[in-house]
Amino acid sequence: xxxxxxxxxxxxxxxxxxxxxxxxxxxxxxxxxxxxxxxxxxxxxxxxxxxxxxxxxxxxxxxxxxxxxxxxxxxxxxxxxxxxxxxxxxxxxxxxxxxxxxxxxxxxxxxxxxxxxxxxxxxxxxxxxxxxxxxxxxxxxxxxxxxxxxxxxxxxxxxxxxxxxxxxxxxxxxxxxxxxxxxxxxxxxxxxxxxxxxxxxxxxxxxxxxxxxxxxxxxxxxxxxx
Numbered sequence: 001x002x003x004x005x006x007x008x009x010x011x012x013x014x015x016x017x018x019x020x021x022x023x024x025x026x027x028x029x030x031x032x033x034x035x036x037x038x039x040x041x042x043x044x045x046x047x048x049x050x051x052x053x054x055x056x057x058x059x060x061x062x063x064x065x066x067x068x069x070x071x072x073x074x075x076x077x078x079x080x081x082x083x084x085x086x087x088x089x090x091x092x093x094x095x096x097x098x099x100x101x102x103x104x105x106x107x108x109x110x111x112x113x114x115x116x117x118x119x120x121x122x123x124x125x126x127x128x129x130x131x132x133x134x135x136x137x138x139x140x141x142x143x144x145x146x147x148x149x150x151x152x153x154x155x156x157x158x159x160x161x162x163x164x165x166x167x168x169x170x171x172x173x174x175x176x177x178x179x180x181x182x183x184x185x186x187x188x189x190x191x192x193x194x195x196x197x198x199x200x201x202x203x204x205x206x207x208x209x210x211x212x213x214x215x216x217x218x219x220x221x222x223x224x225x226x
Contacts (some may be wrong), residue, residue, distance in 0.1 A: 010171070025225065034068070047127070056126070059075075063096065081129070091121065091148075121149060125220075142184050198214070
């Protein structure tokens with residue numbers, strides 16, 4: 001994730017969320033809350049808010065979703081456009097401040113480390129955030145956020161990649177479901193009849209590069225996450 005900046009995950013919903021749970025469980029197990037915080041943006045109106053809230057309720061147990069940067073909320077979980085706008089607005093201000101500081105150091109002849117040294121924020125962007133403004137914010141965070149230690153995990157529900165739905169077609173479907181998908185530096189596309197494998201691909205210029213690296217999916221259940 002540090003190397004790619006942001007990562008897209010795409011596949012059938014049950015396997016997709018299982019993979020996302022596994023990724024987040026690993027991140028939070030390896031990084032203390034003072035080194036990593038999580039922000040969820042799950043405001044896709046194609047799915048009922050009750051379903052979205054229940055699906056991600058397990059995140060509420062993690063100290064990583066408690067605001068530690070002065071955010072005006074109880075938990076960093078956004079399930080409607082207003083909450084999503086507040087959370088992405090906070091992140092964009094942080095990004096703008098970082099880019100401004102870097103530009104000032106360059107102007108003064110100083111060196112700038114393009115990779116942030118932490119603490120880090122992982123933004124889980126589950127589906128289409130819903131408004132043009134939120135889509136633009138999400139795309140910018142996915143493309144530039146790593147400079148401020150902000151890394152986006154973009155989720156898109158698609159059929160698994162297969163001979164009838166090759167990697168490029170699956171990627172295009174994912175980008176249609178979640179516009180920030182194209183701005184990620186890498187994408188993991190679930191493959192096979194029952195989506196138990198994936199292909200990890202680099203993304204350049206908004207398109208996947210090559211055939212990627214195959215891997216077995218490590219997915220966990222909601223009960224395990226709870």
